[in-house]
Amino acid sequence: MSRTRVTDAFDRRLIAPMMLGATLNPVNTSMIAVSLVPIGLAFGAPPSETAWLVSGLYLATAVGQPVVGRLIDVHGPRRLYLVGTALAGLAGVLGALAPSLWVLVIARVLLGFGTCAGYPAAMYLIRSEGTRTGQDSPASVLALLAMASQTVAVVGPTIAGVLVGLGGWRAVFAVNVPLAVACLVLGALRLPRHTAPGDGAARPRIDLLGIALFTVTLTTLLLFLMSPSAGHWYLVLVAVAAAAVFAVRELRTTNPFVDLRVLGGNPALVATYVRALLTFTIGYAFIYGFTQWLQETRGLTPTQAGLVMLPMFLTTVVVTALTGRHGAVRAKLVVGAVAQVVLVALFLVLGAGSGIWLLVLVAVVGGVGMGLGGLGNQNAVYHQSEPERTASSAGLLRTFSYLGAIVAAAATGGFFAHGADTPGLHRLAVFLLVVGGICLVVTLPDRSLARVGAAG
Template sequence: MSTVPETGFERRLLPPMMLGAALNPVNSSIISVSLVPIGVAFGAPPAETAWLVSALYLATAIGQPVVGRLIDLFGPRRLFLAGAALTGIAGVAGMLAPSFGVLVASRVLLGFGTCAGYPAAMYLIRSEAQRTGKDSPAGVLTALAITTQTIAVVGPSLGGLLIGIGGWRATLAINIPLALAGLYLGFRRLPTTPVTRRDGLVRELDLPGMGLFAAALVCLLLFLMDPRGGDWWLLAVTVVAAAGFTWRELRTRQPFIDVRLLGGNLPLLATYGRALLSFVVSYAFLYGYTQWMEQGHGLSASEAGLVLLPLFGVGIIASTVTGRSKAVRGKLLVGSLGQVVACALLLFLNDGSPLWTLLAVVIVLGVPQGLNNLALQNSVYHQAHAERMGSSAGLLRTFGYLGAIVASAAGGAFFGQRADSAGLHHLAAFMLVVSVLFLALTVADRSLSRVGRAH
């Protein structure tokens, strides 16, 4: 029996696509309920445990577009399998970590290991559309959006369950069976792409461009992780490296990131900007709210995970109901307004707030959680050039995780030694400002009305 339905999309590709794309968001969120017990185990305050979040995003922000470009050139199978193997190794290292430093290093390794899943999935969706001559079903993009963002909300609940069973180390060990499943599905389901570019491989990869990109991003992210540290020289190095990167990409025949093409695609740049702002709010809530529920409100890790569970359910419903429509403007407007309302509600919470108010905030934020990622992903799918879909999808994640690092740094700055209600209110005010910027950028972007109307 044929596995190709009337739409033409190869359904055998869906399991590895979904699993690979889920690895990074699950690991991004599952750590949220582990930060407090890990801090107790190693004697680290919130300002230090924030590195467990930032380390993953630092590696991912650099690795996503690099791996995405490799996928554009050589196909997804090899990169997917290598990433799955690296994810398993990181899971073993994190589970056995004897010190906080080793644990941070395992999170860096995990960030690189989980880089391939999302660019590979976006590459496969686009390549299937080219193979069949039909645009990929909206349901496939919706399923991917649910997997990459909404399912991340399962992380805290899953993390709370794992901590209850085997302690915080179990939240790292979960990557071992996930990696094994990825290796199996990758070997069995993903197509093999012949390598026809062995001659001039270094030129095709643009290694100098990748190196300058990484240097600029590392220095920028290190500064953002501790902006009050006074390391302004990091910003100077960022500017120099970014200038060198731009000069290189404008002159090389096969640029890592075609900045001339990207600079002429203002709608895509606006989408990247919205991704940054959206992730700042989402992850500031995910990490900050979770820590406050445990330390400020006195919930256990398992209880905090359960409180966040409606975020997943509401997000799933929002994505599913609106997924058939390829238009994005309405989704982004409703999503940005939802973030404004949720951030405003955080200002009214305190140590004695009843449980239903904690749940109410989670439910309100679930709507933008389901809408924004779906709309951003669909925007990139329609705005990016087909031959650079992998690297364009990787850049979407880079901007998103830049926002996540800003969120992590904000949480460490506003909470300091303890996640109390005063710190939550300061964090909520910061999130509210970012949410208003997200709304303003969405209202001002008239190009959004054309996205999804014609491919």
């Protein structure tokens, strides 16, 4: 009887490689936040150039996640996980030894591609374990994944502040080497070798043309969002044209990269993607905008700014741990959206002389919003997506999340055009209040959320 019980249980040996692999991408997205100023000083580069260290990884990740996710759906996660983490390790070496800013940008792009497999692979394995055991995977596993894939982004500035203080900005890149080695060892030892669906049966062909059109659409759109101006409107036209051709292609092909027919018939999933975009617009505007303001206006060092952000991470972990065992998502998403509106409202009372207690309060409220929003949207995608497209659906969730991050970066750059001062922070807050209001409008009337993850 004990042997049957073990066989029918979720394989806990998968948790370590799943969580560590899912950590690589988000921690790299946010660690750079407190490193931009010292990197700019080291290479004599203005903020307009160091911004590519942020945008390069976002672009690679937003394009790569759904592509790698689709490959995982078809071929299984093991090889893609191992190749990706190896590439992340090489990118860490390149960044640590980089002789110029643009070599650093290349390293960040490679990091973006190399860390694409971790999260889709984890979602795939959670789904496949449910199929193998004949029962839903524990909600606690999804909660752990939310911590690893989204919550850890919040602690990135704190980690980077310590690393910069100990070994300079190059340590922020070098830390990827031991992390990648750990992923390679755990992945090689614990990830199953045969997890692709329908072993022995003909596998669907990869829609290479659809992937190419998707890449052109997203790349041109993201390039415009990174530097929106009248002279760059041609990028929008290219994006619209490529999107139109992509839509026609995906509707006509037998095995599309993104099944628009299924997606069009699943408005709840589309709403979740939109909600993720809005949630992460506020979350990353907070991580980048607030952190820059702390250093340039409040006068904190990178290490001190990272420590101020630490309560946000701790709050996010606590919130995720307390609510993660409950599968229902509607309450999480509603409370998370309200918390983000409160967070942005607090921006309006901040000033150069604000006390540490107020900065910590802002961080705590931000942790509530990020924790509940990230966990709720992830669990919604897990339940709303087609089982055979779990990994690619998870990849699309990350794409929309990073679209939000890029909107946040563009907004932060626009409102901080003359420096991260208090008036700029207040203007950013007004913009984010609008974003938060839209998120509430998308969330509150959505009755389908009441059924997602509910018992029975």
